[in-house]
Amino acid sequence: MRSALVTGGAGFIGSHLVNALVEDGRRVTVLDDLSTGRWENLFGALNHGVRLTPGNVTDPHAVARALTAERPDTIYHLAAQIDVRHAVADPIHDAVVNLIGTLTLLQAAQRHGVRRFVLASTGGAIYGEADVLPTPESAEVRPASPYAASKAAAESYLDLYRTLFGLSTLSLRLSNVYGPRQNGAGEAGVVAMFCAAARAGHPVTVFGDGGQTRDFLYVDDVVRAFMAAGERPVTGCVNVATGRETTVLAVAQELGLRVRHAPERAGEVRRSCLDPSRAAAALGWAARVAFTDGLDRTLTSMAPATRRAPVASVAP
CATH class of the missing domain: 3.90.25.10 (UDP-galactose 4-epimerase, domain 1)
Known part of the structure; x- marks a missing residue:
């Protein structure tokens, strides 16, 4: 039975993804410090064998515990600081969670032989005031906030770990999920x-x-994109949006x-509106x-x- 680690798995999108992975027959470990996520979101999943490891993605020891529990082959990294106002008020904390947290996971993934690493990134915030709408992945990256800047930097580290260490990585640039x-x-x-x-x-x-x-995107559609991203050898970045x-x-x-x-x-x-053409071509995905x-x-x-x-x- 294949296994997966979902960071931020007690949160909004993460808990829906955990449910989908369980329904697909996966063993699932969740790493979440429960600062914004709620264990109630995992109530049904925990009854089906999901392992909840309390901890922060910036803590190497918590990450190691989560990775040694089930030896996951795939990491879905959704844990993040997402409040734009907080990022503006405290950009250092934002960078620690979103960038250092991602780097901590990447380093651990390399050491533990993880096969696939999928990051929940942001679309509209990374592109800023784009020149082209719907905006393709080839558009210039123009972070509109410290939050967007930390996500753009995290994406660059995924690319680096793919180049240096051969880790299969993909950043999903999500539009406005609800x-x-x-x-x-x-x-x-x-x-x-x-x-x-x-x-x-x-x-x-x-x-x-x-x-x-x-570009408003329903959470069930986002989960399908993550599931496809975990299975297909697509790298780089992909917009996940309605267009x-x-x-x-x-x-x-x-x-x-x-x-x-x-x-x-x-x-x-x-x-803000993202072009989902690459998701259709590379992942076989479209919003429904x-x-x-x-x-x-x-x-x-x-x-x-x-x-x-x-x-x-x-x-x-």
Whole structure:
């Protein structure tokens, strides 16, 4: 039976990936310090033999314990500091978690004979204000925040370990992922925050005119991309996205939310949309879940009795 290590496996995307790996018959070890992840996300998986190793990816001893438990052939590295505001306020901590943590794992992967290393990277933040939309992987890397810079640096180390040591590595540049288990109070995830507001009957704050666009991708589609990435010998970086733009204001309208406008935030990317062509060609992957369907699933998971309210008028 093949085995895998999932860092950040108690988190939003990681726990969905763990479930998929278990359903595929894998032995799974999770490395998570539970600072943002929740063990409740793994409740079902733990009953099916998943091993939870508490610890941080920056701790070589915790990483070694996780790797010696089941001798995984694949590492899916999803543990990260993802709060952009925190990254701006404390870029050193952001770099320690996202860059040093990745390097710690890569070094351990090389020593323990890991076959495949897949990194959860970021798309829109790495490309910044791109010249071409949808943006292909060949576009210039323009980190728009310390968070994006740390992810870009982590990607470069994956390339280096592939070149120097022959470790098979791939960075998945994810667009804006949403779905059940995402934190509705966090900085990352406008869909989760808006769904939480819809559940509570609260208005939402939209910064600027709400015309900012994002490429929203449902979590089940992301998990399928990770599963494919673990199996195919694709290297470098691959966009995982829908290739379609949706405005922030459109999300609020779809949920029938009352909107309050606030001044535009400095440094925010105006338009973000990724070209998923390479994912289709190299991984045989394409997004399947329509945004309206994913939105319904997310809302239902947060409040089973909730139904969409009529579309609200939006204040100018």
